[in-house]
Amino acid sequence: MKTNPPPRAPGLSLEQAALTFAALGSEQRLSVLRALVRAGPVGLSIGELGERCGITGSTLTFHMKTLAQAGLVIQARKGRQIICAAAAHAEIRKLSDFLLLECCADCPDPTGSHDHG
Numbered sequence: 001m002k003t004n005p006p007p008r009a010p011g012l013s014l015e016q017a018a019l020t021f022a023a024l025g026s027e028q029r030l031s032v033l034r035a036l037v038r039a040g041p042v043g044l045s046i047g048e049l050g051e052r053c054g055i056t057g058s059t060l061t062f063h064m065k066t067l068a069q070a071g072l073v074i075q076a077r078k079g080r081q082i083i084c085a086a087a088a089h090a091e092i093r094k095l096s097d098f099l100l101l102e103c104c105a106d107c108p109d110p111t112g113s114h115d116h117g
Contacts, residue, residue: 012094020095023070028055029063033072036086043085046075 024030035052036043046064050056055063064084067073071091075084086092 012098017095017098020070020072023066023072026063026066028053028059029067031055032060032063033067033086033092036073036084037089037092039085041085043083046082046084049084 024033031053032049032055035049044052046060050060053060064073064075068075072087073084074087075082077083
């Protein structure tokens, strides 16, 4: 019996997904990203972000660099402040889409009527 290859999430390879999820493999980085998602597109100054997450100085700088390299956050200078924001929410949504794309693909129910409730 021939099976079709699994569908791919648009714009996100297995390697990209693994690198992005690896960047979230720290409670502190996950906390930073959640704070930035909550703040919305206006973002937070680096000082505000540090206060909300309880992370400051070189530790926060390190985590921001890791998240930026993974494409999850952006930083921009605004006057004398550095403003941090979650990358386009579409990029973050790609991660969840990557996980859910093949949801229940190997379930024995051929009708596709799965209860996700």
